[in-house]
Amino acid sequence: MPGAAGGPATEELRPILAAAGPVVASLLGSAEERLAQIAAAERVPAPADALAAHSSSTLAAGGKRLRPLLVFICGAAEDDPAQGLVGAACAVELVHMAALLHDDVLDRAALRRGLPTVYSTAGRQAATATGDYLFACAFAELAETAGPDAVRTLSDASTALVRGELMQRADAWSGDVTPGRYLERCALKTASLFTAACALGAMLGDPGPPAAGALAEFGREIGLAFQILDDVLDIAGQPDQTGKRVGTDLLDGTVTLPVILARARDPEIRAIDLRSITDPAQAEALCARIAATGALEEAREAALEHVAAAKAALRRSGVDDRRLAALELVADGVVRRQA
Numbered sequence: 001m002p003g004a005a006g007g008p009a010t011e012e013l014r015p016i017l018a019a020a021g022p023v024v025a026s027l028l029g030s031a032e033e034r035l036a037q038i039a040a041a042e043r044v045p046a047p048a049d050a051l052a053a054h055s056s057s058t059l060a061a062g063g064k065r066l067r068p069l070l071v072f073i074c075g076a077a078e079d080d081p082a083q084g085l086v087g088a089a090c091a092v093e094l095v096h097m098a099a100l101l102h103d104d105v106l107d108r109a110a111l112r113r114g115l116p117t118v119y120s121t122a123g124r125q126a127a128t129a130t131g132d133y134l135f136a137c138a139f140a141e142l143a144e145t146a147g148p149d150a151v152r153t154l155s156d157a158s159t160a161l162v163r164g165e166l167m168q169r170a171d172a173w174s175g176d177v178t179p180g181r182y183l184e185r186c187a188l189k190t191a192s193l194f195t196a197a198c199a200l201g202a203m204l205g206d207p208g209p210p211a212a213g214a215l216a217e218f219g220r221e222i223g224l225a226f227q228i229l230d231d232v233l234d235i236a237g238q239p240d241q242t243g244k245r246v247g248t249d250l251l252d253g254t255v256t257l258p259v260i261l262a263r264a265r266d267p268e269i270r271a272i273d274l275r276s277i278t279d280p281a282q283a284e285a286l287c288a289r290i291a292a293t294g295a296l297e298e299a300r301e302a303a304l305e306h307v308a309a310a311k312a313a314l315r316r317s318g319v320d321d322r323r324l325a326a327l328e329l330v331a332d333g334v335v336r337r338q339a
């Protein structure tokens with residue numbers, strides 16, 4: 001999948017940018033510059049050195065910039081892009097960065113994207129405060145460049161993230177999580193921000209209100225596919241590509257679709273108390289057993305169904321051929337990625 005413009009995954013971004021057109025590529029560059037300015041915390045009164053260092057290292061750790069990309073493809077006309085799109089794209093990415101900083105505190109995560117987390121290098125207060133700062137910046141950015149409807153859209157998505165996180169904690173290590181409840185959690189903790197990215201692009205940009213609902217639905221469906229694939233990669237990804245060991249979710253108590261499906265397929269796995277998985281070697285061994293049940297293929301199928309639903313919503317949206325082609329490539333990339 002795509003990385004930051006000019007970042008490590010630029011190769012994978014190329015076909016999407018070629019389909020989306022030069023305006024989207026240029027807007028991504030502008031968003032990257034604006035994010036770097038915000039992370040540098042230049043307008044924050046001293047002492048802000050630590051805040052700037054942690055924000056900048058979080059930004060530099062990369063990420064696919066998938067959410068800004070969605071804002072731009074959904075919103076940008078072929079020339080003369082609408083005012084406010086860069087601010088909205090930055091705002092969505094800032095909420096995403098803030099949520100990951102906080103998530104790493106809650107998970108006590110040592111690594112993200114293969115690099116040490118702010119939590120592990122600077123501690124929980126620093127990581128939490130950096131997340132708070134980026135979260136505050138997101139709304140400042142949106143307030144300066146878009147209207148109250150846009151602020152409400154991002155606020156609702158942020159609330160959904162919080163609800164998803166709490167639901168994940170409530171369901172930790174539970175053997176009773178159903179596929180439906182899992183999907184509800186994914187809709188809250190992941191798809192909500194994809195939905196908001198597409199909705200903000202449609203709201204602030206060119207397609208206008210008729211396309212907005214269908215584009216938001218497209219965002220939700222690729223968000224669900226994205227999270228399912230993420231959870232498959234946690235069981236069977238290549239650590240040198242994902243930047244983390246397999247089985248991390250098992251150690252956190254996060255009950256994902258592959259685990260739910262494997263438990264349904266194999267009574268011996270069903271009999272395992274998930275709380276008994278406490279060290280990485282045990283988690284890795286359980287990942288291999290989960291893979292042997294065929295649950296990963298079933299989960300990938302589920303992800304592909306969401307990609308198909310996303311493409312159906314896209315066709316209903318009536319967007320022009322340029323956007324249609326670029327968004328279809330994004331949808332395919334969400335399930336093709338290895339990291």
Ligand code: FPP
Pocket residue numbers: 095098099100102103106107131135158159161162165189190248
């Ligand atoms: C990463 O998913 C985490 C999220 C998508 C959401 C985390 C949300 C919060 C901490 C609450 C909301 C915070 C703000 C600032 C709005 P994951 O845990 O499945 O992935 P991982 O394995 O990469 O950690």
Ligand code: MG
Pocket residue numbers: 103104107
């Ligand atoms: Mg996590």
